[in-house]
Amino acid sequence: MASQRNELNPYLRKPAVLGGYPQIRTRRNRTDAWTRSLVAENRLGPQDFIWPVFVQEPDGTSGISAMPGVLRYGLDRVVEAVAKAAELKIPAVAVFPYVDESLKTADCAEAFNPENIVCRAVRLIKKEVPDIGILCDVALDPFNSLGHDGLVQDGKILNDESVEALCQQALVQARAGCDVLGPSDMMDGRVGAIRRALDDAGYQDAKIMSYSAKYASAFYGPFREAVGADTMLSGDKKTYQLDFANSDEALRQVELDLAEGADMVMVKPGLPYLDIVRRVKDRFGVPTMAYQVSGEYAMMKAAAANGWLDNDKVVYESLMAFKRAGADAVLTYAAIEMAELLKAG
């Protein structure tokens, strides 16, 4: 039968596997925009973003010199900004506080004050923009006169005492209406402790997005200006944040956080750490977030301001790269501009 058919149809006599060029031309799938769209393996939409929002005590807004286009919002302005994010179909915002120096202390008491700027912003956003998810950072640095994420004694970052403080901070945030607690402090055991504290207080549905693979990175520089922690920090964060020489260590950290009850995990910074995103996603298959941090944003904006890079194109390409690496969503300061661009087509 087969040989008969081959005689009738000489093309079938050719081997099924053609082998290569010139029969195979991979450029065929790239000839037109519609073909490229058809075969695209990843897509980017506003649902892929979490927008970090800085809030400040004074009404109005203020700029951050190393983050052009990013503002801190007073409570009179934050609702409008978050409502715009919701309108653009961005699923969640991450609230970060700018705290006046006079409120920063070594015991970080302001972090547990239910009337602090984070809690008030969360209550307001929950009330006025009820459908957007709210993530809060759980770490003491914005409230710490020493600039560290944990409590400091004699120059050492205390672990277990810090975990207790973080639990208190998570509880005031959950009470204010925060949907997702994001421990970004890298203390040992904090995810399990926060989970227990939330459950005991009746917040079983409050989610934990753990900053699991958070590296001691120089790319956080502009953020520290944004939250007013730049001049405060004594030393560095290398005794708790991960060493950027390592990646097995990140997997171990993720594994522990998942065992302790993390609902989602995060890799941070983003672009220079896409290898970690891929390893985490492949190994655990859990919701994996990545944070395109302040320094990454600053680099793109600085190059674009000089005319060296095309802002819209590099921001788009960088965010698509996160998707390709396996990230489910990206925390990015460019969320609004990118959502607007995608909407405009």
Ligand SMILES: NCc1[nH]cc(CCC(=O)O)c1CC(=O)O
């Ligand atoms: N724990 C605080 C925190 N949460 C998010 C960032 C960085 C975010 C950014 O750079 O955009 C930091 C800074 C740090 O750890 O020093």
